[in-house]
Amino acid sequence: MRISRAVKGTDKVGGQLAECRELAERQGYEVVPGAIYEDDGISATSGKTRPGWEQLLTDVEAGQYDVLLAVEESRFHRGVGDQQRLVVACLGADVTWHTVRDGIVNPADAAGEFLATLRAAMARQEVRRKSERQASGIRAAREAGKLVGGGVRPFGYLKQKxxxxxxxxxxxxxxxxxxxxxxxxxxxxxxxxxxxxxxxxTSRGNRWGARNVQQVLLRVNNCGRYSDGHGRIREGVVGGWDALVDVETWEAVHARLHDSTRRLVPLSDPVWLLSGIARCVCGETMRTGNIKTASGDHPTYRCNLTKVTGAPGRHTTARCRELDALVRDELVRAVRDAATSAVGNVADGSPARLQALLETRRGQIRARLVELGDDLADVAIPRAMTRDAIAKLTAEQDDVDTQLRDLRAQSAHAFLVADLHAKLWGRADGRVSLMDAADVTRVLGERFDALELRQRQELVKAFLWVTVLPGRTPDRLVVKRLADLQPGETPEVLSYP
Structure with missing residues (x-):
C-alpha cells in the first residue's frame, strides 16, 4: 500500500492497513506475511524515489501475488505514467488489484484498463487543481501581507509557527x-x-560561518518585505511581520554582498593592520610575510617590489607587531586631538542610503566593463570607441571606490568619537582637564581595538601616512598625520634621508 504524506499525530498507515485486512477477510484473500508496502510521508507527485512502490513492482513481476489490495487506486499511483508501469507488471504476472473504494480492476480486459487509466488521469487532475489552489492561496496571502511558508525557522524570529x-x-x-x-x-x-x-x-543548531551569515542577511523578509523570486524586494507589498532592518540598510548590504570583487575570507586568515597601507622608502606599498630567525617566525612587512627580480633602489622591512602598535597609538592620539578641537565628528547619521547607491553603481560599472572587454574582440565594433568607454568607466569606478572608502572611514570615525564631545566639553568652566584627556585616550583605544580590521584600516588611511625608512633604530618608522600637511603638500612627495 502507499500513503501520500504523513500527518503529525495521525496513524494514516495503520488506518489503511486495518481497512485492507477487513477487505481481505470479507473476500477470503490470504494475506502473504510481510507483504505490506509502505511509503509513509513520500508523495507520489514529489518525484522522489519510493522504495515501497519500487519493491511492489519488483515482487509483482516475480509472480509472488495474485491480487493487490489498497484503500483506493490513488494509493498505488497519482499519474498515468506510474499507472502504466503497474498495468504492465500486472499483465505479465496475471495479477489484478482490489481496492476498498473502487472495487476489483483487471488490467487484462478492456474495461479494466480503461477504468484504471481514467482514474489515473482524474487523480493527476486533482493533484494539479490542488497545486493551483495552493498557489492561488499563497498569492492572496502575500498580497494581504501575510507570512507564508513553513520549513526551517527563519533565524531572528520565534520558533512557533x-x-x-x-x-x-x-x-x-x-x-x-x-x-x-x-x-x-x-x-x-x-x-x-x-x-x-x-x-x-543557527536555526538548525550549528555553528556559524561566513556563508551562513550571508544567507541570513540576504533574506528579503528581514526588512518586512516579500522577495520577487530573484532575491530582490517585491515592490508594492509590505509584510505584516516584524522587520529586523530598514529597507535602505538591507539594500546597502545586498549591494555590497553582491559585489563581484568580494570573496569570503576563511575565519582563520591572518591579517595585519598596515598590509597594503604602510609604504617602503621607495614609495611602494608593503605586504606581509614571515621571516624565520633563530628565535622563531616573525610576521613582517616587506616592500611589494621585492617580489620583482632586479627592482632598483633600497627596500625596507618592519616587524608587523611593532609597527601596528606604533600606528595604533598615534591614530588614537590623532582622533583624540580632533575631538578635543571639536572638529572630530565627521559623520552624524547613517550613510546607508548613499552607500547603497554607490555599491549598486559600482556593480553596474563592473558588469559594463566586462561587456566592453568582450566588445574588444568583436571586429565589427570600433576599438577606439570601446577603449574610450572603458577609460571613462574606469575613472568613474575609481571615484566611486574613493567615496565608498570615505563613507566607511566616516562610519568608523563616528563610532570612535561618539559621546566624547560631551565628555570633553561638558564641564561648567568649558575647559578640558588632563584627567579627562587621559580617560578619552583610554576609551578611544578600547573602541579602536573593538572595530573590525577593515574599519581600522580605513581610519588609518583617513588620518595617517606611514613610511618605513632604512636602518634599525625606532625613528625609522615614520608616521605622519595627514591633517598636519601644509596646503598643497601631498604625502606621496614627502622625501626622507
Whole structure:
C-alpha cells in the first residue's frame, strides 16, 4: 500500500492497513506475511524515489501475488505514467488489484484498463487543481501581507509557527546589529565569530560561518518585505511581520554582498593592520610575510617590489607587531586631538542610503566593463570607441571606490568619537582637564581595538601616512598625520634621508 504524506499525530498507515485486512477477510484473500508496502510521508507527485512502490513492482513481476489490495487506486499511483508501469507488471504476472473504494480492476480486459487509466488521469487532475489552489492561496496571502511558508525557522524570529511574525528577543537584535556592522565596513567572518563566541546557534543548531551569515542577511523578509523570486524586494507589498532592518540598510548590504570583487575570507586568515597601507622608502606599498630567525617566525612587512627580480633602489622591512602598535597609538592620539578641537565628528547619521547607491553603481560599472572587454574582440565594433568607454568607466569606478572608502572611514570615525564631545566639553568652566584627556585616550583605544580590521584600516588611511625608512633604530618608522600637511603638500612627495 502507499500513503501520500504523513500527518503529525495521525496513524494514516495503520488506518489503511486495518481497512485492507477487513477487505481481505470479507473476500477470503490470504494475506502473504510481510507483504505490506509502505511509503509513509513520500508523495507520489514529489518525484522522489519510493522504495515501497519500487519493491511492489519488483515482487509483482516475480509472480509472488495474485491480487493487490489498497484503500483506493490513488494509493498505488497519482499519474498515468506510474499507472502504466503497474498495468504492465500486472499483465505479465496475471495479477489484478482490489481496492476498498473502487472495487476489483483487471488490467487484462478492456474495461479494466480503461477504468484504471481514467482514474489515473482524474487523480493527476486533482493533484494539479490542488497545486493551483495552493498557489492561488499563497498569492492572496502575500498580497494581504501575510507570512507564508513553513520549513526551517527563519533565524531572528520565534520558533512557533503562529509566532513567526515576531522577532526573537535575542536573535532579532543580533541580526539588526549585523546589518549595521556590515554597512559600516565589517566582515561576515566577524559576525560569525561574534555569534559563535556568544553561543548563538543557527536555526538548525550549528555553528556559524561566513556563508551562513550571508544567507541570513540576504533574506528579503528581514526588512518586512516579500522577495520577487530573484532575491530582490517585491515592490508594492509590505509584510505584516516584524522587520529586523530598514529597507535602505538591507539594500546597502545586498549591494555590497553582491559585489563581484568580494570573496569570503576563511575565519582563520591572518591579517595585519598596515598590509597594503604602510609604504617602503621607495614609495611602494608593503605586504606581509614571515621571516624565520633563530628565535622563531616573525610576521613582517616587506616592500611589494621585492617580489620583482632586479627592482632598483633600497627596500625596507618592519616587524608587523611593532609597527601596528606604533600606528595604533598615534591614530588614537590623532582622533583624540580632533575631538578635543571639536572638529572630530565627521559623520552624524547613517550613510546607508548613499552607500547603497554607490555599491549598486559600482556593480553596474563592473558588469559594463566586462561587456566592453568582450566588445574588444568583436571586429565589427570600433576599438577606439570601446577603449574610450572603458577609460571613462574606469575613472568613474575609481571615484566611486574613493567615496565608498570615505563613507566607511566616516562610519568608523563616528563610532570612535561618539559621546566624547560631551565628555570633553561638558564641564561648567568649558575647559578640558588632563584627567579627562587621559580617560578619552583610554576609551578611544578600547573602541579602536573593538572595530573590525577593515574599519581600522580605513581610519588609518583617513588620518595617517606611514613610511618605513632604512636602518634599525625606532625613528625609522615614520608616521605622519595627514591633517598636519601644509596646503598643497601631498604625502606621496614627502622625501626622507
Amino acid at each position: 503562529k509566532d513567526r511574525t515576531k522577532a526573537h528577543p535575542v536573535e532579532g537584535p543580533e541580526v539588526t546589529w549585523a546589518y549595521a556592522h556590515v554597512v559600516a565596513g565589517g566582515s561576515l567572518g566577524s559576525v560569525a565569530r561574534r555569534w559563535n563566541d556568544r553561543g548563538i546557534k
